[in-house]
Amino acid sequence: MKIAVMGGDGFIGWPTSLHLSDAGHDIHILDNLSRRWIDTELGVQSLTPMDSIQERTRIWHAETGRRIHFNLIDLSKDYEPVKKWLGENRPDAIIHFAEQRAAPYSMKSDRHKNYTVNNNVSATHNLLNALVELQLDAHLIHLGTMGVYGYSTVGAAIPEGYLSVGIETSAGETASQEILYPSNPGSIYHMTKCLDQLLFQFYAKNDALRITDLHQGIVWGTHTEQTRRHPQLINRFDYDGDYGTVLNRFLIQAAIGYPLTVHGTGGQTRAFIHIQDSVRCIELALKNPPARGSRVEIFNQMTETHRIRDLAEMIARMSGSEIIRLPNPRKEAPENELIVKNEKFRALGLDPITLEAGLLTEIVDVARKFAYRVDRSRVPAVSAWTKDIAATINHDPEGKRLKSVS
Numbered sequence: 001m002k003i004a005v006m007g008g009d010g011f012i013g014w015p016t017s018l019h020l021s022d023a024g025h026d027i028h029i030l031d032n033l034s035r036r037w038i039d040t041e042l043g044v045q046s047l048t049p050m051d052s053i054q055e056r057t058r059i060w061h062a063e064t065g066r067r068i069h070f071n072l073i074d075l076s077k078d079y080e081p082v083k084k085w086l087g088e089n090r091p092d093a094i095i096h097f098a099e100q101r102a103a104p105y106s107m108k109s110d111r112h113k114n115y116t117v118n119n120n121v122s123a124t125h126n127l128l129n130a131l132v133e134l135q136l137d138a139h140l141i142h143l144g145t146m147g148v149y150g151y152s153t154v155g156a157a158i159p160e161g162y163l164s165v166g167i168e169t170s171a172g173e174t175a176s177q178e179i180l181y182p183s184n185p186g187s188i189y190h191m192t193k194c195l196d197q198l199l200f201q202f203y204a205k206n207d208a209l210r211i212t213d214l215h216q217g218i219v220w221g222t223h224t225e226q227t228r229r230h231p232q233l234i235n236r237f238d239y240d241g242d243y244g245t246v247l248n249r250f251l252i253q254a255a256i257g258y259p260l261t262v263h264g265t266g267g268q269t270r271a272f273i274h275i276q277d278s279v280r281c282i283e284l285a286l287k288n289p290p291a292r293g294s295r296v297e298i299f300n301q302m303t304e305t306h307r308i309r310d311l312a313e314m315i316a317r318m319s320g321s322e323i324i325r326l327p328n329p330r331k332e333a334p335e336n337e338l339i340v341k342n343e344k345f346r347a348l349g350l351d352p353i354t355l356e357a358g359l360l361t362e363i364v365d366v367a368r369k370f371a372y373r374v375d376r377s378r379v380p381a382v383s384a385w386t387k388d389i390a391a392t393i394n395h396d397p398e399g400k401r402l403k404s405v406s
Contacts, residue, residue, distance in 0.1 A: 018060060219274070
């Protein structure tokens, strides 16, 4: 199968590209390398050393004999080049990762809000628009987020995308209907994913596009089977306050002797998935496309839920680290329950990796190996959701910065 991986240089895109190439597919990465430019903007780097995409694909070919093709294209801005590439190559499937993926980065300033909306929504619409214009019947798989559902306690399990409701008719009867689960975004980033959902619903209904939307939990872990094959194939590992995911951040903090930073009460419950399971889920979705003319297929791509403070306490017991509580930069409920249905992937054969599987020590080993690359000043999460919250943020949890005495 010829597969276009939009955003294939990224945190999930790269291991997915390797995984699918290893399975025998013809992989073509389209990426504007914006995530590397954001590293430069923020003055921070991946914990793990990353070679250029050209070098990474060269190493993959040397190790496996399989080629991964790279195309430098900006999906959000280069509509005509994107359309031209799709028209000439006509892939069987398209996996869409090409969006700014961090909620804190999307809330840093008005400029970052504008960038996230313009990049994410334009990228998605350009892709859908081109598929229709070219009459290209490719299966589109989009990596979304569990955050479209919001993180409030509802007392019931969140279904996989669609909610059954009863509507009272003018005759006093109850009509049954399935609707998209009500959106409740908690950041500009999450809002763009909600807008993506509406775009998918329209194009599936209006133009019979075949679309799968994966509502993914927070990803943890570093390695997949393919990234282990050579040191230069290693995936990126973000530890900073904008892009580092919570469990990976706890593990790097433990590895470098930094306090485990719990924001607010730590009562926020989140959904998680290991990166190896993430790429497996994408492959399962690829093998099970919706029929042309059917509604958008939605999966909850997660394997377990945990409270943040429980995770911190688990890592503290494992590492002997100190836990400190800091003001929460996010505007969210201090405590929430989260019950999520995820039967679809399990029915397709997913046997998930859980936190109990013992892979946490593997991540700590990676963190310790590359600890010399950590800039401790970039560890705190300081991007605030509002100006009022910004005034409460602790930028120096370790208390090591020089204080003015004048």
